[in-house]
Amino acid sequence: MQNCKEICRKIASDEYAEATGWERLVVRFHLWRCKNCRCYEEQLRAMGASMAQLLHEDPPAATTLERIERAILENNAAGSHPSSADPGSDR
Amino acid sequence: MNGSNTEHETFRDPAFVERVRSGEEEATQALIRAYLPQVVRAARGAGLPADAAEDVAQATFLTFLNVVKRFEGRSHVRTFLFGILYKKVAEKRRQQARERRTDSIDDVMESRFRPDGRWHTPPRPIDERFHDREVRQQIDDCLEALTLNQRMAFVLRESEGLTTEEICKILDVSRTNLGVLLYRARNRLRECLETEGVKP
Numbered sequence: 001m002q003n004c005k006e007i008c009r010k011i012a013s014d015e016y017a018e019a020t021g022w023e024r025l026v027v028r029f030h031l032w033r034c035k036n037c038r039c040y041e042e043q044l045r046a047m048g049a050s051m052a053q054l055l056h057e058d059p060p061a062a063t064t065l066e067r068i069e070r071a072i073l074e075n076n077a078a079g080s081h082p083s084s085a086d087p088g089s090d091r
Numbered sequence: 092m093n094g095s096n097t098e099h100e101t102f103r104d105p106a107f108v109e110r111v112r113s114g115e116e117e118a119t120q121a122l123i124r125a126y127l128p129q130v131v132r133a134a135r136g137a138g139l140p141a142d143a144a145e146d147v148a149q150a151t152f153l154t155f156l157n158v159v160k161r162f163e164g165r166s167h168v169r170t171f172l173f174g175i176l177y178k179k180v181a182e183k184r185r186q187q188a189r190e191r192r193t194d195s196i197d198d199v200m201e202s203r204f205r206p207d208g209r210w211h212t213p214p215r216p217i218d219e220r221f222h223d224r225e226v227r228q229q230i231d232d233c234l235e236a237l238t239l240n241q242r243m244a245f246v247l248r249e250s251e252g253l254t255t256e257e258i259c260k261i262l263d264v265s266r267t268n269l270g271v272l273l274y275r276a277r278n279r280l281r282e283c284l285e286t287e288g289v290k291p
Contacts, residue, residue: 003208008200012277013270014248018255036213043214044277047230047284048249054227055136055250059128060145068131068145069123072152073116 002026007037011044098125102168111168112159123152126169129251130176136246137180138234147183151176166260173247173261181239196279215285226284233283241276244269 007030010016016027031038101107102122110118130151134144154175162171205211234242240262247253247261259269 003204004210005200005204005208009274012274014255014273015270036210039216040214040281043281047277047280048245050227050230051136051234051245052250054230055132055246057227060131060141064145065127065131068127068149069120071149072123072156073120075149075153076119076156 002030004030004034004037007031007034008040011037011041099167099169105164108159108162108164108168111156112162119156122168126172127152129169130172133173133176133243133246133251134180136250137184137239137243139180139183143183147176147179151179154179167257170257170260173253173257174263177243177261180243184239194275196275196282199282200278214281229284229287230280233280233287236279236283237276240264241272241279244272245276245280248273 007016007027010019010027016024019027031041098121102125107118111122127148131144131148134147134151135141137144139147151172155172158175162168203210203212234245237245243262244258247258253261255266255269259266262269262272264272
């Protein structure tokens with residue numbers, strides 16, 4: 001039987017979200033029985049949802065996006081690139 | 092949320108990547124339109140104010156277009172783009188680049204459990220106000236306590252819904268490391284919110 005600490009680690013690290021079969025069932029069974037871990041899991045979910053909402057509720061204006069798009073295309077055509085850290089390749 | 096799934100699949104096509112690489116404006120524009128809002132949002136999620144986020148987004152695309160010749164098509168263009176964004180944000184914030192081996196949040200989590208692994212200080216029941224705008228502002232403040240890679244991992248997962256595989260490539264970490272980043276980000280945030288009295 002896995003303890004609360006281990007269950008919480010699996011939830012917070014997304015191990016639970018990606019688990020299948022028996023592994024997933026073990027966590028679900030624990031959550032069904034344990035009020036505290038259930039509360040913890042709900043909090044993490046609510047936190048994630050609030051975070052997504054926070055970033056989506058105030059999107060940049062269409063005019064701003066158009067301005068950036070124009071700037072990118074113009075600068076790119078002019079061949080002027082900002083100096084930057086080496087972005088590497090797509091390993 | 093992001094460019095539609097069909098678009099996302101189109102951009103996987105080597106023929107499309109080749110069009111961008113050869114500097115075709117129409118293809119470049121399609122790519123910008125599909126991902127610019129997402130890139131700006133992620134930059135803001137990483138802790139940059141709106142104007143800085145817009146600058147970084149612009150610089151990210153310019154660097155992308157500059158180095159797209161080196162893009163070998165092994166990962167999706169979006170993954171490549173976000174990898175550049177991550178480096179740009181790091182540059183901008185000049186924050187500690189390396190993830191620390193230990194983190195004080197690990198001790199906080201330790202103290203929450205008994206030696207047998209059962210809860211010592213259980214979480215308090217969730218507050219209904221959790222969904223209020225005011226609380227979301229609190230989250231924004233609490234996010235300041237996160238390191239950049241913890242924050243990026245959390246934002247890319249929760250707000251952009253990227254897969255584990257894609258986030259690992261963007262942040263250049265293993266699956267296990269990503270788990271640690273998410274674990275620390277979420278617990279740090281949760282502890283901060285609880286301390287701030289969001290969940291009485």
